Amino acid sequence: MAAGRGSRYGKLKQFDELGPNGEFLMEFSMFDAINNGFDHIVVITQKDNVQFLQDHLKTRLPDNIKLDVIVQELTDLPEGTSFSVEREKPWGTAHAVWSAREVIKGPFAVINADDYYGQAAYRNAADFIRSNGENEVYALLGYTLKDTLSIHGSVSRGVCKRDGKRLISVEERTKIEQQSDKITDLDSGLEFDGNELVSMNFWVCRPSIFEQIEGDLRAFMQNEETQKTGEVYLPFVVQAMLQQDKVSVEVIPSDSKWFGVTYADDKDRAVAQLQEMTSGGAYSAPLWAKVPS
Template sequence: MAQHSLTLVVLAGGLGSRFGGNKQIAEIPTLGRTIMELSIADAVKVGVSQVVIIINQKIRAELEATILPRLPDDLDVVLVEQSIDALPDKFSHLAADRIKPWGTGHALLCAKPYVHNPAIVITADDYYGDTSFEIVAEHFKHSTQWAMVGYPISQTLSDEGGVNRGLCEVDEQQQLTNVIEYLNIERENATLYGDTPQGKRVAMTDDSLGSMSFWGITPDVFNYLESGFFEFLESNDNGVTKEYYLPDQIQAAIQGKHQSVIVYKAQSPWYGVTYKSELEKVSKKLYELYHGRNSSHRPSAIKNEE
């Protein structure tokens, strides 16, 4: 097995219900590339030599036919299917009634056999900006702590409706202490408002940092994910609807004082497609971004195709 100093794990197994279809492999029309490919290009520039992509079986054929041939030949790319029946034997019966994937915590757990070094974990349908990859790559040069890049909430809103975001609470050492999920965040007049987990509508500051699922982890994360998943499956009413979320398990590791997570503020804009109607607007912004960054008008670390 090849040795790697830094890995990129891309979570691309979700179904994207609000978007309507597999948005993880929807191309940016103006670039002829997916958001995932742009992120991989940014990761390669900071030294990533292995990419582990967690997928559902439905997109494998299209991904192998269209996306993989566009990636650099020397990049170690591993496709891992997040299957519903990937369960401990004790719980194999739960797969029969399950429709959706088990969640982001389970998705990352599927990467365990392939990740043996620090890794950056992202979702396939979010564009994080090249500086976020630079920040976490630099972090791992001098630290074994976990890390995350948080984005000002005001920069992650949608014109199409309210958004749900995990707001980060940090201490004086810039370590993450809590992530609280706020729902239906949108601007009302000049102020941001969101619903707390208790359903209370509250104001929030524009520079509050939100977790957009950009994590820096080390292989010991899999120990927490395995034990946590076992506990999740033993809990009540999880066979059909509940999901095993990665942020919850990172939170548990923090609260148990098993790990600490350094929070860095993003230096680049975040672009994401929650609703299909946003694709054109995001496409325009990403095209302009790469126009300015790359004189060839093509993202680096992606093959040219004429």
């Protein structure tokens, strides 16, 4: 998903050159996914970015990898629905996924373009897909809260409740911040010890999710107030499916270190970590010099 507007970062962070040779952060995700058997890349973005991304990625991705660059359009809504408010911001992460409904026909992973998830996370996701053929079984790659914070400001995290490997719920906390020796959600006042498992929006889903998203979009569009500033979030959609017993969700440890670029000041850390991994041999320099097969 690369359709965000980078309001806290200050520009389109999805296309910031963070790698040692000017690579975008999402290129490392693509590389890791391809290296673990994924063969179809779908990028959801804004209309103005489509041609740029197609040209940029086609020269880098292996010839056997299918590429679709999809526009997340405000007007792309379920038949019979519409909106009457002025709005520029996209309808949310669930709508972004729904935008790709025509090109996705099998199980798929969902990630953010501005997050680095780690090589092992893609291996674990691929192993899950290979070993689980049931349409009713989804997965969430989990990360430890204390390892996903920014020193430059608050972050939004989905705090998971689980029963063993089985996900019970994901509760969105939109203003979590490290304060001295405490981790606090500034909105609710709740404190965390940092060992909680959180969602970083790395999901393994099935095409059955598109029907659920469509229904949720229809309900969302009936309220003019939510149309103004609201969004349809992917974790909320998955949670609704859980509550309706339509799916079960397995929580898979990512076995990886996450980092991202929520704020502009996060950039230096991301650049340093990508350089360190490349220097250590985890990635080629430039990234696509040795294309995974």
